[in-house]
Amino acid sequence: MTEITYTRQGDYNLPNLLPPQEEPVPHGKYALLRKKFLKEHRRVTYTNLLTSGKLNSHLAEIQQTAQRRMEQIVAQMAKAQGVTEELKASDQMKWVQMMNNLRNAAEEMVLAELIYS
Numbered sequence: 001m002t003e004i005t006y007t008r009q010g011d012y013n014l015p016n017l018l019p020p021q022e023e024p025v026p027h028g029k030y031a032l033l034r035k036k037f038l039k040e041h042r043r044v045t046y047t048n049l050l051t052s053g054k055l056n057s058h059l060a061e062i063q064q065t066a067q068r069r070m071e072q073i074v075a076q077m078a079k080a081q082g083v084t085e086e087l088k089a090s091d092q093m094k095w096v097q098m099m100n101n102l103r104n105a106a107e108e109m110v111l112a113e114l115i116y117s
Contacts, residue, residue, distance in 0.1 A: 020053030030066035031059035033115045066110050073106035074099075 006013040027035070035055075038046035049055040078084075081098065088095040 019051045022053050022056040025056045025060050027059055028063045028067070030110070030115060031063040033111070034062045035059055037116055062114055066114050069110050069114065070103075070106050073109060074102050077102045077106065 005016045007016055008014075035046075038049070046055070049058050078099070081102070083095060083098045083102065087098075
């Protein structure tokens with residue numbers, strides 16, 4: 001445990017109890033969803049990450065992992081369902097519809113696996 005330092009405020013010595021400072025990281029969609037989930041449903045985990053100075057790194061890791069998983073899942077599902085560039089060239093609306101369905105399904109999987117667990 002680190003030694004507690006004090007600052008004099010008038011006649012009193014007050015402890016310096018600030019959490020370790022992290023460098024600010026811009027958060028994406030999945031990081032913000034994870035942060036909200038932790039705040040509302042996993043308060044102890046959120047507080048532990050915040051006070052240890054690991055919250056931003058945790059959220060950045062979640063964001064990167066979620067984006068990679070989305071790309072992998074969409075690519076696998078597109079290959080399995082035959083969504084190809086030929087379909088895109090011949091029937092754009094059908095291709096857009098199928099890709100939107102694939103992205104929505106992949107996002108549900110990512111949210112269940114990474115964000116809300």
